[in-house]
Amino acid sequence: MDSVGDHQGGAVAAPRSFAIVGVGALGGFYGARLQRAGHEVHYLLRSDYDHVREKGLVVESVDGDFSLPRVHAHCSADTVPPVEVVVVALKATANAVLAEVLPRLVRPGTTVLLMQNGLGVEEEIARISPEADVVGGLCFLCSNRVGPGHIQHLDYGAVTLGQYRPGDAAAGVTPAVVALSEDFAPTGIEVVLDPDLHAARWRKLVWNIPFNGLSVVLDAGTDELIADGATRSLLVALMQEVREGAASCDRTIEDSFLDRMISDTEAMVPYRTSMKLDYDLGRPLELEAIYGNPLCAARQRGSDLRRIDTLYRQLRFLDERNRQ
Amino acid sequence: MDSVGDHQGGAVAAPRSFAIVGVGALGGFYGARLQRAGHEVHYLLRSDYDHVREKGLVVESVDGDFSLPRVHAHCSADTVPPVEVVVVALKATANAVLAEVLPRLVRPGTTVLLMQNGLGVEEEIARISPEADVVGGLCFLCSNRVGPGHIQHLDYGAVTLGQYRPGDAAAGVTPAVVALSEDFAPTGIEVVLDPDLHAARWRKLVWNIPFNGLSVVLDAGTDELIADGATRSLLVALMQEVREGAASCDRTIEDSFLDRMISDTEAMVPYRTSMKLDYDLGRPLELEAIYGNPLCAARQRGSDLRRIDTLYRQLRFLDERNRQ
Numbered sequence: 163m164d165s166v167g168d169h170q171g172g173a174v175a176a177p178r179s180f181a182i183v184g185v186g187a188l189g190g191f192y193g194a195r196l197q198r199a200g201h202e203v204h205y206l207l208r209s210d211y212d213h214v215r216e217k218g219l220v221v222e223s224v225d226g227d228f229s230l231p232r233v234h235a236h237c238s239a240d241t242v243p244p245v246e247v248v249v250v251a252l253k254a255t256a257n258a259v260l261a262e263v264l265p266r267l268v269r270p271g272t273t274v275l276l277m278q279n280g281l282g283v284e285e286e287i288a289r290i291s292p293e294a295d296v297v298g299g300l301c302f303l304c305s306n307r308v309g310p311g312h313i314q315h316l317d318y319g320a321v322t323l324g325q326y327r328p329g330d331a332a333a334g335v336t337p338a339v340v341a342l343s344e345d346f347a348p349t350g351i352e353v354v355l356d357p358d359l360h361a362a363r364w365r366k367l368v369w370n371i372p373f374n375g376l377s378v379v380l381d382a383g384t385d386e387l388i389a390d391g392a393t394r395s396l397l398v399a400l401m402q403e404v405r406e407g408a409a410s411c412d413r414t415i416e417d418s419f420l421d422r423m424i425s426d427t428e429a430m431v432p433y434r435t436s437m438k439l440d441y442d443l444g445r446p447l448e449l450e451a452i453y454g455n456p457l458c459a460a461r462q463r464g465s466d467l468r469r470i471d472t473l474y475r476q477l478r479f480l481d482e483r484n485r486q
Numbered sequence: 487m488d489s490v491g492d493h494q495g496g497a498v499a500a501p502r503s504f505a506i507v508g509v510g511a512l513g514g515f516y517g518a519r520l521q522r523a524g525h526e527v528h529y530l531l532r533s534d535y536d537h538v539r540e541k542g543l544v545v546e547s548v549d550g551d552f553s554l555p556r557v558h559a560h561c562s563a564d565t566v567p568p569v570e571v572v573v574v575a576l577k578a579t580a581n582a583v584l585a586e587v588l589p590r591l592v593r594p595g596t597t598v599l600l601m602q603n604g605l606g607v608e609e610e611i612a613r614i615s616p617e618a619d620v621v622g623g624l625c626f627l628c629s630n631r632v633g634p635g636h637i638q639h640l641d642y643g644a645v646t647l648g649q650y651r652p653g654d655a656a657a658g659v660t661p662a663v664v665a666l667s668e669d670f671a672p673t674g675i676e677v678v679l680d681p682d683l684h685a686a687r688w689r690k691l692v693w694n695i696p697f698n699g700l701s702v703v704l705d706a707g708t709d710e711l712i713a714d715g716a717t718r719s720l721l722v723a724l725m726q727e728v729r730e731g732a733a734s735c736d737r738t739i740e741d742s743f744l745d746r747m748i749s750d751t752e753a754m755v756p757y758r759t760s761m762k763l764d765y766d767l768g769r770p771l772e773l774e775a776i777y778g779n780p781l782c783a784a785r786q787r788g789s790d791l792r793r794i795d796t797l798y799r800q801l802r803f804l805d806e807r808n809r810q
Contacts, residue, residue, distance in 0.1 A: 379703060380803055392802035399795070468792040471723070478716035479704055 175344035177201045179245040181267050183260075185210060185219075187305040188277055189251025190313040192321070192351070194219045194230055199348040204234040204242045206263065211237040213310035222308075223315035225350065239266035247273045247342070248294075250287070253440075254278050254451035257286065264291045273338050275299050277321070279370055280451025281363050281459060284326035295338045296326040298359045300366050304433075320352040322366075324359025330411065332358035364408035365415055369423050370452055372400035374437035375473040378447070378480060385432035388424065396469075397424065403467045407456050410465035447481045449474065499668035501525045503569040505591050507584075509534060509543075511629040512601055513575025514637040516645070516675070518543045518554055523672040528558040528566045530587065535561040537634035546632075547639035549674065563590035571597045571666070572618075574611070577764075578602050578775035581610065588615045597662050599623050601645070603694055604775025605687050605783060608650035619662045620650040622683045624690050628757075644676040646690075648683025654735065656682035688732035689739055693747050694776055696724035698761035699797040702771070702804060709756035712748065720793075721748065727791045731780050734789035771805045773798065 179202040182193035189205075197203040207214055215235035221228055236242050239262075248267045250260065268274060268291040276284055277299040284296045304317040323342055325333035334357045346353045356362040376387055376397065387393045401423060405415045427433075437447055453474035460467050503526040506517035513529075521527040531538055539559035545552055560566050563586075572591045574584065592598060592615040600608055601623040608620045628641040647666055649657035658681045670677045680686040700711055700721065711717045725747065729739045751757075761771055777798035784791050 376800070380800060382803070382807075386807075387803075390803050390806060392799040392806070396796060396799040396803075399792075399799075403792075468723075468727075469796045472720060472793045472796045475716040475720035475723075476700070476704060479706070479711075479714050479720075482714060482716070483706075483710075 175341070175347070178247060178341075178345055179243070180204065180247045180249055180345075181206060181239075181242050181245045182249045182251060183263055183267070184250065184252035184256065185214065185311070186251065186253070187307040187313060188301055188303060189249065190219060190307060190311065191221060191223075191303065191305050191315055191319070192249065192251065192277065192301075194221050194228070194313065195349040195351055196345065197230055197233065198228060199350075201345060202234070202245075204236055204245060206236050206239060206242060208237070210310035211235055217311060219311045219313065221313045221315060223313075224317060225315065225319070239263045242267060244269060245272070247275055247345070249275045249277060249299075251277045253445070254280055254283060254448040255446040257283065260287065261290050264294070268294045271295060273297055273342065275323075275342060276326075277301050278448075278451060279366060280448060280455060281360075281367065282455035283451055284359070285328075285330075288326065288328060297338055297342060298324050298326055298363065300324075300362055306439075320354065321346065322354045322356050322362050324356040324362050326359055330360040332360070358413070360411060361408070361413040361415075364404065364411065364413050364456075365419065367407075367452065367456055368401050368404045368415060368420060369427070371404050371456070371470055371473070372397045373427065374435045374452060375477055376400075377435040377438040378441045379473065379476050381438075383432045383434060384427050384430065388428050394424070400469050400473070403469050404456070406465055407460035407467050407470070410460045410463035441480070441484060444484060446485060447477060449477055449481060453477065499665070499671070502571060502665075502669055503567070504528065504571045504573055504669075505530060505563075505566050505569045506573045506575060507587055507591075508574065508576035508580065509538065509635070510575065510577070511631040511637060512625055512627060513573065514543060514631060514635065515545060515547075515627065515629050515639055515643070516573065516575065516601065516625075518545050518552070518637065519673040519675055520669065521554055521557065522552060523669075523674075525669060526558070526569075528560055528569060530560050530563060530566060532561070534634035535559055541635060543635045543637070545637045545639060547637075548641055549639065549643070563587045566591060568593060569596070571599055571669070573599045573601060573623075575601045577769070578604055578607060578772040579770040581607065584611065585614050588618070592618045595619060597621055597666065599647075599666060600650075601625050602772075602775060603690060604772060604779060605684075605691065606779035607775055608683070609652075609654075612650065612652060621662055621666060622648050622650055622687065624648075624686055630763075644678060645670065646678045646680050646686050648680040648686050650683055654684040656684070682737070684735060685732070685737040685739075688728065688735065688737050688780075689743065691731075691776065691780055692725050692728045692739060692744060693751070695728050695780070695794055695797070696721045697751065698759045698776060699801055700724075701759040701762040702765045703797065703800050705762075707756045707758060708751050708754065712752050718748070724793050724797070727793050728780070730789055731784035731791050731794070734784045734787035765804070765808060768808060770809060771801060773801055773805060777801065 181204045218231040270293040274294040300322040302320045305315040325336040327333040343353045401420045505528045506513045542555040594617040598618040624646040626644045629639040649660040651657040725744045
């Protein structure tokens with residue numbers, strides 16, 4: 163990936179203003195790091211509002227613990243002042259609130275940074291707020307919300323940023339993306355700029371589709387799935403179908419990338435995937451963004467991803483039963 | 487299926503001699519019915535030998551309870567006298583013993599009736615005992631072994647019989663098959679003769695592959711799988727892949743047959759599949775006969791059954807873990 167540069171250590175830019183929608187394991191972590199780096203950060207909260215308004219945020223992190231006793235907490239989008247960047251860090255299953263919240267936060271030229279997995283959500287945001295400059299953020303982060311305003315950051319943290327364009331065309335590295343990378347520079351968080359957001363999203367699915375789904379369906383850790391011969395070959399076969407889906411959208415994923423996803427995961431400590439964590443906690447699963455939308459995108463282009471579709475339907479059954 | 491006749495009420499033939507290999511829910515039931523109808527039946531047992539030798543067999547049945555206090559019980563094939571028919575009613579996972587047992591029971595012209603699900607096992611028997619006349623039996627039976635020599639027959643019981651030919655060619659209705667149907671006539675068990683065993687085996691897989699597998703992977707009853715929209719469509723998609731596999735072996739399964747499998751199951755009482763029962767009891771699953779062999783047969787003919795293969799690999803993982 164020649165054209166993908168590691169963008170760190172650039173010139174220090176002026177602080178900007180952010181609104182974080184969804185202050186959980188992800189939004190809480192990145193929001194707190196942006197605030198600590200000097201940006202003005204507004205947090206839009208629901209159930210944790212009272213706690214965070216009074217006590218602020220606590221981040222226990224492999225990169226060093228810190229707390230922010232005073233934060234700008236809001237329980238309504240109406241009290242958030244105009245900001246330059248809106249960060250959507252909700253679970254995809256909570257995206258229904260965006261139709262209510264985004265119109266109150268977005269003005270012409272506002273950057274909306276969507277920090278979610280899966281495919282097709284930028285499109286939704288562009289439909290709700292056509293005046294926004296939409297950027298996708300892919301987070302490689304291992305963190306948990308262990309209590310209100312209390313984030314435990316276990317590992318990783320890098321973010322890949324890419325500009326969204328209607329029709330998922332590759333946009334190159336745009337001013338909005340560069341500006342965000344400059345915002346992140348003083349946070350110490352690694353940022354990678356990808357000129358082709360849609361390709362980056364498909365690549366991330368190479369891991370998310372097999373590991374998230376099988377961990378739920380088979381009640382298994384990443385280590386067990388890799389150690390067993392049958393599931394290891396199934397992981398690879400599912401990854402190959404993700405590659406087929408990407409190819410149907412004119413994105414090429416190399417063989418070596420698939421191999422690396424397996425070997426990187428093998429080297430990780432045994433890991434409960436985020437979908438498995440959601441499932442075990444009885445939360446709804448992010449099935450449409452991670453499975454339904456990619457399947458639909460591929461099907462529209464004549465590609466029938468049968469293994470992924472099988473897993474998707476199994477997950478829908480389990481998700482439905484799990485929430486009863 | 488014009489050529490498939492319901493074969494009942496034929497002329498009463500002379501009693502014959504049988505050896506039943508595997509005296510569980512299936513072998514115990516059919517063996518007892520054959521014995522009660524006047525045939526000479528020898529039972530080859532392992533763990534239940536002492537009990538059955540002393541107490542015989544008890545069948546609690548929807549068709550009427552009965553017991554056979556005196557039976558010919560054997561703990562070794564060496565004490566079984568020459569018989570005309572050897573009935574293999576083991577679980578497919580126990581087929582390793584056939585290499586030891588069959589050569590002691592089979593002489594030129596002996597009929598071996600294989601009462602198992604799945605594909606490819608007749609071939610194995612023909613390899614072990616090339617002098618045997620191999621007939622496949624497909625049992626539509628709902629029964630359990632509730633104790634040593636104690637069978638509970640809950641529903642159904644019909645048997646489809648078809649002659650095996652090397653290369654799985656359709657053999658027509660052969661003398662061996664007709665003779666067996668005459669043996670069954672006085673038992674009251676419904677017998678259907680199929681001129682094409684291989685086609686019958688694929689048709690049976692239309693039910694077995696989706697329902698058995700999904701019931702284990704999703705820990706679900708047949709009723710739940712049909713009621714949920716996601717799994718109902720997955721059941722149908724899996725059935726369509728079974729049909730693709732059959733087509734690759736030059737066997738046509740009609741759409742209406744798939745529809746009927748769904749509606750028939752819908753009309754059944756909620757049912758724990760035999761594979762789910764095995765799984766819950768920690769027994770090994772019949773994965774090769776029901777999944778591995780059909781997948782292999784299709785693959786050799788260029789047909790890639792990805793949904794079934796996905797289910798198969800999931801089941802292998804679960805089976806392996808379940809037996810640890």
